[in-house]
Amino acid sequence: MGTAQFAMMKPTATLINMARGPVVNTDALLEALTVGRIESAALDVFDPEPLPRDHPLNSLDNVIMTPHRLLLPLSPLPHDHPLNSLDNVILTPHRLLLTL
Numbered sequence: 001m002g003t004a005q006f007a008m009m010k011p012t013a014t015l016i017n018m019a020r021g022p023v024v025n026t027d028a029l030l031e032a033l034t035v036g037r038i039e040s041a042a043l044d045v046f047d048p049e050p051l052p053r054d055h056p057l058n059s060l061d062n063v064i065m066t067p068h069r070l071l072l073p074l075s076p077l078p079h080d081h082p083l084n085s086l087d088n089v090i091l092t093p094h095r096l097l098l099t100l
Contacts, residue, residue: 001025006032014040021047030056033063040064 001015002025009015015038017024026047032038040062057063 002028003031006037009038011036011039013038014042016042018044021045021049026057030060033057033060042066 001023006028029041033041042064044066051057
């Protein structure tokens with residue numbers, strides 16, 4: 001999914017990707033989200049994966065991310081895990097990450 005597909009979406013659309021990260025072109029998604037071509041995104045997978053800590057998607061208020069580990073036993077993420085360093089998420093007991 002890339003620029004052409006985002007251009008066909010309604011500006012109120014939310015992209016949900018729980019399949020594989022490369023299904024969605026990350027650069028095209030970032031552009032669509034920042035210019036208002038789509039309203040929001042919910043992502044369970046990323047390209048690249050893991051998403052670098054300083055990636056611009058991590059700072060967007062209109063993105064919800066989950067760590068793609070929801071079916072594993074509940075246990076804390078390692079202290080140095082990249083998801084623990086993000087300022088725009090809350091890690092719940094069920095490992096859901098919510099943008100603030």
